[in-house]
Amino acid sequence: MRKLGETKLKLKSTVIAVFIASEENSAITGVGVDALVKDGLLNKLKGGPLYWIDTADKQPCIGTGGMIPWKLHVTGKLFHSGLPHKAINPLELAMEALKVIQTRFYKDFPPHPKEQVYGFETPSTMKPTQWSYPGGGINQIPGECTVSGDVRLTPFYNVTDVMKRLQEYVDDINENIEKLDTRGPVSKYVLPDENIRGRHPYIDF
Incomplete structure (x- = not known):
């Protein structure tokens, strides 16, 4: 400079x-x-x-990873926690869906051989860092929640490709919501009698 x-x-x-x-x-x-x-x-x-040029401890480090912030919005059905079979718990839905998203991300974007050549301490990662919901009593299953986090991408992968894949993961979950793992005997993400489906409607970048 x-x-x-x-x-x-x-x-x-x-x-x-x-x-x-x-x-x-x-x-x-x-x-x-x-x-x-x-x-x-x-x-x-x-x-x-x-180009992000940073310093870490004793020496400069360049391009430790690009960042893609994301927000995953989840919609369930609000109901009293004493009758969980009448609710769609968005917290459970978010946890199970995020597990699928992360599993597919790490399969599609594994550690790249060049990361060792250039001394990257970690490979590309996709993980949650924040969780929010509208609030309410402890005896109430909320109607929605939002999980936020980031993707840290080494320069050997394309940002546009990653964002496209993440959207594809979410779209696939929406179409196959019944196939997600549930939590306990009354946990569910679809209420057929009421024609209500839990939704991962979109992921924001």
């Missing part, structure tokens, strides 16, 4: 350097990335390409 400033080279692309604070501290808001997003200072980066 210093060299670019000193030589004032005429480049075909615009170089933007972002220096952030409070990267992983969610207790302090309004600084770091939060402030940059609020002021629209990261908008120019949306079109890419984007």
